[in-house]
Amino acid sequence: MAVYTDVNEGELGAFLKAYPVGDLLSYKGIAEGTENSNFLLHTTSGSYILTLYEKRVDKADLPFFLGLMSHLARKGISCPLPVTGHDGAVIGTLAGRPAVIITFLEGLSLRRPTSGHCGEVGKALAALHLAGADFPMTRPNALAIDGWRKLWSAARFRADEVEPGLAAEVDADFADFERNWPKGLPEGIIHADLFPDNVFFLGEKLSGLIDFYFACNDLYAYDVATCLNAWCFEKDFSFNLTKGTALLAGYQSVRPLSGEEQAALPMLARGAALRFMLTRLYDWLTVANGGLVMKRDPTEYIRRMRFHRAIKSPSEYGLT
Ligand SMILES: Nc1ncnc2c1ncn2[C@@H]1O[C@H](COP(=O)(O)OP(=O)(O)OP(=O)(O)O)[C@@H](O)[C@H]1O
Ligand SMILES: N[C@@H](CCO)C(=O)O
Structure with a gap:
């Protein structure tokens, strides 16, 4: 509610x-x-x-x-x-x-987006990045690594209740991110939460983007990685390569990703999956049932974290 x-x-x-x-x-x-x-x-x-x-x-x-x-x-x-x-x-x-x-924006958000919809989202995300480039205000990303660490220190001691072994798994991720988180990539205004419930369509055509309440300044490719997580996995947690290809091609038709951005995608996608796992885990463990926040399942994002950890080449996301 x-x-x-x-x-x-x-x-x-x-x-x-x-x-x-x-x-x-x-x-x-x-x-x-x-x-x-x-x-x-x-x-x-x-x-x-x-x-x-x-x-x-x-x-x-x-x-x-x-x-x-x-x-x-x-x-x-x-x-x-x-x-x-x-x-x-x-x-x-x-x-x-x-x-x-x-x-008011006309349109409906989709429960089962197709690869065509993913392509439209990629284009819209890139257009948003370009349009935000001359926005004069800035806002740091409160849910970048420091913010993740705060959530983790509050949730870590109960993490294994949700999935045995999760505490050790995420500790190792943090150690990896400290060493290898990409630096120096193009950055600017990002939406930071462009999930299917925040995008409206009228048929095949994208009609609007809403919910800018996580928007901030961060890496553009991190926003792309968030969308890969939110749009391109199936209910069984498999990655849909056709959707990934469509989303990335749509994005690149408006704003091509540099070689460095492409190479960083697996790490950024792991980070984006961890970010949503952590907010969900925190709510799962701290918010009472029937409280103000609708709880979303953190395990959906544990599966994604594992998928991204196993990626050998960014081409596995569908980069062409
Ligand atoms: N400009 C708009 N035009 C049409 N409908 C809208 C618009 N803004 C919001 N809505 C409707 O209101 C609902 C809630 O909006 P929004 O996602 O911004 O809320 P929220 O409380 O910030 O939720 P969350 O952060 O969990 O997604 C949307 O799912 C949509 O149905
Ligand atoms: N999109 C977020 C929730 C609200 O921003 C999630 O699915 O965890």
């Missing part, structure tokens, strides 16, 4: 008067999502999404996230555009929470 804070019609109607969105016709809470409370609004001028930011989003980061969405939307990336209020401010307060209205 993703309506943690309820909003009544009177306070919402009053809140909307500060924005050029017309009058409220109807609204409803959106069940999808896990981090924030989201509502679909219908007004006399169209449809919008209202987001109330909950505890896990650092309020100090909101100008970065919202400024980035505005920047990308202005540069032709299909992503939500935050609506500016009559007083020039984007962020308001509703029900005691920071609140923002963004434009």
